[in-house]
Amino acid sequence: MNITPRAQLLGDLKPLDPSHFAGRAAARDLLAAQKPALPTTAIVVRFEPGARNYWHAHEGGQVLYVIEGAGWVQVRGGAPQRIQVGDAVRAEPGEAHWHGAARSGPLAHIAINVGEARWFEESPAPGD
Amino acid sequence: MNITPRAQLLGDLKPLDPSHFAGRAAARDLLAAQKPALPTTAIVVRFEPGARNYWHAHEGGQVLYVIEGAGWVQVRGGAPQRIQVGDAVRAEPGEAHWHGAARSGPLAHIAINVGEARWFEESPAPGD
Numbered sequence: 001m002n003i004t005p006r007a008q009l010l011g012d013l014k015p016l017d018p019s020h021f022a023g024r025a026a027a028r029d030l031l032a033a034q035k036p037a038l039p040t041t042a043i044v045v046r047f048e049p050g051a052r053n054y055w056h057a058h059e060g061g062q063v064l065y066v067i068e069g070a071g072w073v074q075v076r077g078g079a080p081q082r083i084q085v086g087d088a089v090r091a092e093p094g095e096a097h098w099h100g101a102a103r104s105g106p107l108a109h110i111a112i113n114v115g116e117a118r119w120f121e122e123s124p125a126p127g128d
Numbered sequence: 129m130n131i132t133p134r135a136q137l138l139g140d141l142k143p144l145d146p147s148h149f150a151g152r153a154a155a156r157d158l159l160a161a162q163k164p165a166l167p168t169t170a171i172v173v174r175f176e177p178g179a180r181n182y183w184h185a186h187e188g189g190q191v192l193y194v195i196e197g198a199g200w201v202q203v204r205g206g207a208p209q210r211i212q213v214g215d216a217v218r219a220e221p222g223e224a225h226w227h228g229a230a231r232s233g234p235l236a237h238i239a240i241n242v243g244e245a246r247w248f249e250e251s252p253a254p255g256d
Binding site for chain 1: 137138141144147148149150151152153154155156157158159160161162163164165166167168169170171172173174175176177178179180181182184191193195196214216228229236238240242247250251253
């Protein structure tokens with residue numbers, strides 16, 4: 001699990017191939033291509049205050065980008081980590097984790113899900 | 129090409145499977161799984177004012193989510209359409225298009241790219 005805070009996500013970008021761009025553009029990788037390719041979906045998810053998903057893992061990992069509010073992510077064996085608008089999260093293939101809203105308000109994120117998800121037991125109640 | 133404005137992106141969501149969630153959570157699809165699966169990448173791209181990519185098309189389509197600033201997208205044969213922070217854009221498989229920043233400021237977006245990209249000629253200079 002890796003969290004790129006909002007303040008860093010738009011910094012330290014690599015220039016893009018000038019043969020395909022007019023003017024200056026730069027980029028940062030969030031998700032590399034899978035070999036072999038795995039079915040990949042993207043969804044917007046909105047959690048009401050205190051709501052979260054159960055422990056789960058994605059065959060090819062997952063990328064989250066927070067678009068509203070604040071909340072938590074936790075990896076099996078680690079402490080909960082706070083996330084907020086503009087943060088990007090990378091869960092590794094097979095890494096059991098959960099994510100959801102703080103008790104004090106909603107959380108919405110884009111999720112890019114690579115391969116099948118495996119679901120486990122209920123996750124702990126999040127903090128504020 | 130379909131643009132979902134920021135004001136709609138978090139509205140009209142479908143409740144998620146309660147067997148995998150504690151509390152209430154709802155979602156909207158941005159990208160369906162591919163059959164057969166295509167290699168999928170996700171990147172953050174930041175365009176300087178006036179910068180844009182050349183006309184191009186993605187074998188399996190593309191999803192954009194604007195995270196900074198404002199700019200333009202255009203589909204071959206259509207008029208340029210303005211995009212801004214919080215808007216989501218869906219380009220269909222094989223649909224030739226370009227995207228980039230307004231002349232007056234930068235644009236950054238997340239791009240989810242499905243399958244190989246084909247690149248064409250330079251795109252027109254964007255508006256303010």
